[in-house]
Amino acid sequence: MSAPETMPWWIALPVAAFLLLGSTLTLLGALGLVRLKSFYDRLHAPALGTSWGAAAILIASLLSWSWLQDRVFIHELVIGICVMVTTPVTMMLLGRAALHRDRQDAPPPARETAQD
Amino acid sequence: MTTLLWFALSYAQIALALAACLAALRILLGPRAQDRVLALEALYVATMLLFIVTGMRMGTPFLFEAALVIAVAGFVSTVSAAKFLLRGEVIE
Amino acid sequence: MTRLFPHPLLTLALTLMWLMLTRFSLGHLLLGAAVAILAGLAFARLEPQPPRLRAIWPLIRLAAVVSVDILRSNWAVALRMLHDGGARPRRSGFVAIPLRLRDPVGLALLALVVAAIPGTVWIDYDPGTGVLLLHVFELQDAEALRAEICARYETRLLEAFG
Numbered sequence: 001m002s003a004p005e006t007m008p009w010w011i012a013l014p015v016a017a018f019l020l021l022g023s024t025l026t027l028l029g030a031l032g033l034v035r036l037k038s039f040y041d042r043l044h045a046p047a048l049g050t051s052w053g054a055a056a057i058l059i060a061s062l063l064s065w066s067w068l069q070d071r072v073f074i075h076e077l078v079i080g081i082c083v084m085v086t087t088p089v090t091m092m093l094l095g096r097a098a099l100h101r102d103r104q105d106a107p108p109p110a111r112e113t114a115q116d
Numbered sequence: 117m118t119t120l121l122w123f124a125l126s127y128a129q130i131a132l133a134l135a136a137c138l139a140a141l142r143i144l145l146g147p148r149a150q151d152r153v154l155a156l157e158a159l160y161v162a163t164m165l166l167f168i169v170t171g172m173r174m175g176t177p178f179l180f181e182a183a184l185v186i187a188v189a190g191f192v193s194t195v196s197a198a199k200f201l202l203r204g205e206v207i208e
Numbered sequence: 209m210t211r212l213f214p215h216p217l218l219t220l221a222l223t224l225m226w227l228m229l230t231r232f233s234l235g236h237l238l239l240g241a242a243v244a245i246l247a248g249l250a251f252a253r254l255e256p257q258p259p260r261l262r263a264i265w266p267l268i269r270l271a272a273v274v275s276v277d278i279l280r281s282n283w284a285v286a287l288r289m290l291h292d293g294g295a296r297p298r299r300s301g302f303v304a305i306p307l308r309l310r311d312p313v314g315l316a317l318l319a320l321v322v323a324a325i326p327g328t329v330w331i332d333y334d335p336g337t338g339v340l341l342l343h344v345f346e347l348q349d350a351e352a353l354r355a356e357i358c359a360r361y362e363t364r365l366l367e368a369f370g
Contacts, residue, residue: 007121016124019169023131025286026162030135032289033142033158039151040329041300042142044285044345046158047326049135049165052282057128057165061172068175074228075180079168079187083161086191088323088330090157093198095331095343098150100202 011067015060022056029053039098043091050087055080125173132166153197160190212245214252219244266367267317273360274321285326285345301347302331305340305354309362314369321361 007015029048036042058076065076139162142155164186171179213219219241226240261267288298309315315333318340322330327345334341344353 007118012118012121016120019124019128022165023128023135023169025282026165027131027135027138028286028289030138030158030162032285033155034138034145035289038300039148039154040343041345042151042154043329043343044327045289046154046161047323047329048282048286048289049158049161051278051324051326054161054165057168061168064172065177069177075177075184076168078225078229079164079180079184082184082187082191083164084320084324086187086195087157088319090191090194090198091323092319092330093195093202094150094154094157095329097153097198097201099331101148101150 007064007067011063015064018056018060018063022053022058022060025049025056026053040095043095043098047087047091050083054083125169128169129166129173132162132169135162136166149201150198153194153201156197157190157194160186160194164190213248215248218251219248222247261313261368263368266364270317270321270361270364270368273364274324277360278325281325281327288346298345299347300343300345301350303342303344303347303350303353305342305357307333307338307340307358307362309365309369310338311365311369314365318361318365 026049029045032045032048033042036045058080062076136159139155139159143152143159146152164183167179167183167186171177171183222244223237223240226243227236230236230240307315307318309318319330322328322342329343330340331343332341333339342357344350347353
């Protein structure tokens, strides 16, 4: 078990900072998902978690694992690329689906008013 | 310095768990199907990050495999759900 | 050679990824290369012509510009999540952007950029007219946004893919 105790301060400090940044951004994104009023606004909320939220936590993990295992740990990179490439596909499909469904339901196309 | 790291790890775990709960709340609230699919996307991203942070805390690299599986499974499920909303059938 | 490796970059990247995810050994090198070659052949069935990249420098500059933009708009959108509906009301809306970029790989990269930047979501693209429909979280000036997307991202992708 674990080893974060042996970490020197100059690596623990950036790891802690990236962890705080990443988890706060993800939490704010989820908060926006609940708070915002219209669907198209909410579509922007998870982008906080998938862009810098995920990136910061992955950087923190990369730093700490590379220190602990004495080799560059690359799993984070694969996960990061996977998230980065797959999010646009989901968002694009969801946006198109929402527009399609709104056009089907209501004759005037969705503008920035709430379409709940 | 290690107390700072422990504090950051605990804070990250709590914040990510809270984010997953908020996303689950939006899944329950709806009101429409696309809201639920969007919240599912946020839920799986938060859960994946939570797995990574937990793996850092426990010192086991095996949770990465779980995180990778969550990322891929979450992507496939949200895309197929979104595709279903778009056309009403998943594979044309 | 080209029949066995229709997408050399894809095959190479997959082999490298396989080696990074496992521990390096000869057996894993052979297995990873076999999987990568099969994936390249399968991908050639889906996508007949490989992407033609004309220049790599515009892409590197694009990556630098985009990472700065992601930081900036992350900050702006995160603040908005905390104080939404405060003193300055926020307007969001749809913006239609006519694009000159037609290359599918270039468009895919543009979609990646737009999705990675919080505050813009790619909604729809019409391949006939080349008009892209975006939804913008905080819309102040649609004309300025159109010019910014063209200047910052599209011209560099045009340089790279033509």
